[in-house]
Amino acid sequence: MYLLGASIALLALHGVQGSPVDLEGRAQPQGVDISHFQPNVNFKTLKANGLSFVFIKATEGTTVISDTFSAQYSGATSAGLIRGAYHFAHPDSSTGAAQANFFLKHGGGWSSDGITLPGVLDIEYNPSGAECYGLSASAMVSWIKSFSNTYHAATTQYPIIYTTTDWWKTCTGNSAAFGSTNPLWIARYASAIGTLPAGWSFTTFWQYADSGANPGDQDLFNGDLAGLKAIAKGS
Template structure:
């Protein structure tokens, strides 16, 4: 993910029961049996989702919004393209330390509503938390909690958080670990942040090269089987 702060991003995911714990040591050379996916935003430009599907990818996370006023211009087209090509897809929001958590949640939900998206069957909504200015850490905690709680109440689906171990351990050691983990760690095997016992998604590279995607793209892996991936999708849609 590439965002204005130009820092490795964060996110967390609901940990589904029965995940493949042995898969935590999967390698990054493309030989893993686990479902693989990408995450995209307007930085990727126009994505050919038919080509992405042909490449064998199973899922994608798509940027919907940031803060309380920044909508990703390519979200509607990306969501439709992924849906039309039978890819499991989830939406993510980039957290702003300067904005109220409830207001950010409402803005994220408004982007789904504007596209008349029924979130049933989608991957858990994700909160992307970048490294925050040191003077905003204490103030950020309640706003992160507000976003998570409000989105869960609206969609009937527990959100996920995306992060890297170094940043999270420094800023929020042990916080919010009741939420699943979408881990950003570009190493051969992942290192868990404090408090988590496993990861659900692992973003293992930011230099992926796939037919249908212009330039490089983030690569992600699910910690389980294709059937288990389908079982963590959201049961209910937005009111």
């Protein structure tokens, strides 16, 4: 994921908006998210360190397939971690439906096996152009709906949306259209989650740091291990 600001937020299914978080000794399952920037992760070490889940980059736009995804996904599975894939969106290059189908074809699928998290739509700051990819707020909302509905039709699950509150307000007009369907993964590097985008009153996942004791970005699930497994089963 591209971390171009200090207020990226991970929205979730369970949680309390804006509550301070003590990262020491929390009961919430901990995890990381990784990509080709972390090509040599020892997943057994992650498991031994107490981590419960990992998100792995699979695709970007309709042209990029992570060359480390397959090995990382297999490694996470062998280590006994709950895992899921994410797609970095480029709303300026093709439709939401086209990118959802590309993601599904190259690792973004879901099955009710208790170890596979729904796929993630990583939609945030443009790393190489206009912040909102040249789309109006209404066009951006339509693009996200296209991706989300296509993914849901193929898997029965709505994708998790990873974003920041700042980007969401700027580029969707702070749309409240997804809070009742899509879990939120909010990214914010601070001691508290802060204000969430419209439509969500709590967060399911929180990306709270871009480095830490384990490789990749550092994440928390806002619930217990049983709740995390329930999401992986489609509950």
